[in-house]
Amino acid sequence: MSLADPVERARLALLRPALLREAAFVGGEWVGGDAGIAVVNPATGRTLGHVPDLGRGDAEAAIAAATAAQPAWAARPARERGLLLRRWAELILEHRDDLARLMTAEQGKPLAEAAGEITYAAAFVDWFAEEGRRTYGDIIPGHLANARIRVEKRPVGVVAAITPWNFPAAMVTRKAAPALAAGCAVVLKPSELTPFSALALAVLAEEAGLPAGLFNIVTGAPAPIGDAMVEDPRVAKFSFTGSTAVGRMLGGRAMGNVKRVSLELGGNAPFLVFDDADLDIAVEGAMLSKFRNAGQTCVCANRFLVQAGIHDAFVARLADRADALGCGDGLAGAPDQGPLIDARAVAKTMAHVRDALDGGGRLLAGGSVIDDVFVRPTVIAGVSPDALLCREETFGPVAGVVRFGSEAEAVALANAGSAGLAAYLFTRDADRAIRLPEALRYGMVGINTGLISSEVAPFGGCRQSGIGREGSHYGIAEFLELQTVVQAVGGA
Numbered sequence: 164m165s166l167a168d169p170v171e172r173a174r175l176a177l178l179r180p181a182l183l184r185e186a187a188f189v190g191g192e193w194v195g196g197d198a199g200i201a202v203v204n205p206a207t208g209r210t211l212g213h214v215p216d217l218g219r220g221d222a223e224a225a226i227a228a229a230t231a232a233q234p235a236w237a238a239r240p241a242r243e244r245g246l247l248l249r250r251w252a253e254l255i256l257e258h259r260d261d262l263a264r265l266m267t268a269e270q271g272k273p274l275a276e277a278a279g280e281i282t283y284a285a286a287f288v289d290w291f292a293e294e295g296r297r298t299y300g301d302i303i304p305g306h307l308a309n310a311r312i313r314v315e316k317r318p319v320g321v322v323a324a325i326t327p328w329n330f331p332a333a334m335v336t337r338k339a340a341p342a343l344a345a346g347c348a349v350v351l352k353p354s355e356l357t358p359f360s361a362l363a364l365a366v367l368a369e370e371a372g373l374p375a376g377l378f379n380i381v382t383g384a385p386a387p388i389g390d391a392m393v394e395d396p397r398v399a400k401f402s403f404t405g406s407t408a409v410g411r412m413l414g415g416r417a418m419g420n421v422k423r424v425s426l427e428l429g430g431n432a433p434f435l436v437f438d439d440a441d442l443d444i445a446v447e448g449a450m451l452s453k454f455r456n457a458g459q460t461c462v463c464a465n466r467f468l469v470q471a472g473i474h475d476a477f478v479a480r481l482a483d484r485a486d487a488l489g490c491g492d493g494l495a496g497a498p499d500q501g502p503l504i505d506a507r508a509v510a511k512t513m514a515h516v517r518d519a520l521d522g523g524g525r526l527l528a529g530g531s532v533i534d535d536v537f538v539r540p541t542v543i544a545g546v547s548p549d550a551l552l553c554r555e556e557t558f559g560p561v562a563g564v565v566r567f568g569s570e571a572e573a574v575a576l577a578n579a580g581s582a583g584l585a586a587y588l589f590t591r592d593a594d595r596a597i598r599l600p601e602a603l604r605y606g607m608v609g610i611n612t613g614l615i616s617s618e619v620a621p622f623g624g625c626r627q628s629g630i631g632r633e634g635s636h637y638g639i640a641e642f643l644e645l646q647t648v649v650q651a652v653g654g655a
């Protein structure tokens with residue numbers, strides 16, 4: 164029996180209430196329906212529902228189910244796997260409104276953003292439904308007259324995956340879709356803060372006909388489940404999305420057990436605006452890159468580096484636009500921005516604000532909190548390059564602006580620190596648009612755009628922002644092994 168707040172539950176108003184599952188999904192069975200971990204709506208503080216607090220043994224049971232189911236799945240033609248994945252994508256889109264409401268309730272983002280994420284999540288499933296049919300191998304001319312050599316691509320087997328709270332649907336399908344398309348089986352632990360989106364995706368995967376054991380969702384306190392994932396010898400691949408600190412710890416343990424590892428970690432994106440930039444395009448790009456998901460995305464602009472000639476016009480326009488954004492509960496009206504995920508996130512964001520102001524920054528917009536959970540979109544000019552928000556990932560709606568002079572100074576500022584996920588560059592100088600990405604140590608660079616993420620392009624970082632890529636035809640390689648077959652013909 165759920166201990167959810169009745170008001171919170173009623174507000175959900177799902178057309179299909181069965182999509183809200185207060186259970187984990189192991190071996191094709193819905194398990195552990197008793198109250199375990201409360202899931203709270205960050206906008207209201209009210210309990211939305213509970214998920215089971217499963218432990219290491221349950222995670223190992225899921226790994227066993229995945230191990231049992233994977234060979235038959237891999238043996239099916241890629242086209243058959245693709246048809247089933249396409250059906251899953253169709254069901255996700257058919258239930259987009261309900262999935263969006265569920266996401267807004269547990270994560271906080273406005274409904275329009277949540278619906279956009281559902282479309283994005285379905286796009287990965289749709290993309291890899293096809294990509295699984297293109298895992299081509301090679302035929303290599305033999306090194307000896309009687310040698311025939313071929314290279315085949317085989318699914319790695321059982322994949323253990325851990326995902327974060329900020330994109331509770333898309334981060335799930337960005338891993339599960341390529342893994343399943345490749346012929347693997349998946350055991351996934353969603354964030355305990357936002358498990359319902361992942362569980363609803365499992366409801367629809369089951370409905371699409373995905374055989375039992377191929378897609379398992381294990382909910383609960385992170386550590387014991389993570390321990391099983393990085394230690395169990397049946398797990399061939401560990402795929403993590405989350406903070407750099409946790410990813411390094413878990414990824415290192417997984418690598419220590421010689422597992423394949425993909426890490427999608429933290430960012431600290433520089434946003435460079437040169438004097439020759441189109442001001443309207445730069446401000447629009449800044450709004451999209453900074454304030455999407457209340458600044459809680461790994462590729463959000465984290466520090467703005469603006470050349471002296473355009474600086475004053477840019478900060479004035481940005482402050483006006485930020486000031487016009489409304490904050491509120493995503494299920495009540497249509498606010499531009501929802502709450503941060505929890506009190507710890509608010510505290511860290513405001514610590515960055517205070518630090519920037521104490522270091523000489525000038526507050527141009529925002530800078531305060533509403534109802535303890537909504538951080539007003541904030542713009543601070545005159546920020547020191549030594550400020551916390553220049554060195555750490557803020558993960559909140561704060562735009563700190565540093566003025567620079569020369570291009571060389573901008574590149575040095577941009578490459579400072581250890582993150583290497585995303586960077587942005589606004590310029591109308593064609594040579595500079597070629598020259599700068601070569602100098603910027605980041606896995607992804609947006610030029611005259613603040614939106615760089617899609618299912619078709621490889622997503623990922625270098626340095627301390629991760630290992631590997633997700634999405635695009637590069638994304639399925641993470642779940643494939645190469646097998647070189649050398650055959651002697653003619654008996655010898």
Ligand SMILES: NC(=O)c1ccc[n+]([C@@H]2O[C@H](COP(=O)([O-])OP(=O)(O)OC[C@H]3O[C@@H](n4cnc5c(N)ncnc54)[C@H](O)[C@@H]3O)[C@@H](O)[C@H]2O)c1
Nearest residue numbers: 326327328353354385386389405406409427428429430461
């Ligand atoms: N690079 C990317 O693609 C990408 C995408 C989204 C988020 N992120 C990053 O994720 C972070 C925000 O997400 P978060 O707060 O959920 O990160 P987090 O590292 O705190 O948690 C991520 C996941 O790891 C789990 N986890 C935490 N400690 C664990 C442990 N000891 N053992 C096993 N699992 C454990 C959590 O339960 C969650 O499911 C930010 O740094 C953001 O930049 C990166």
Ligand SMILES: O=C[C@H](O)CS(=O)(=O)O
Nearest residue numbers: 329330459460461462616
């Ligand atoms: O938080 C980072 C995610 O990857 C979100 S997105 O892919 O940039 O939309």
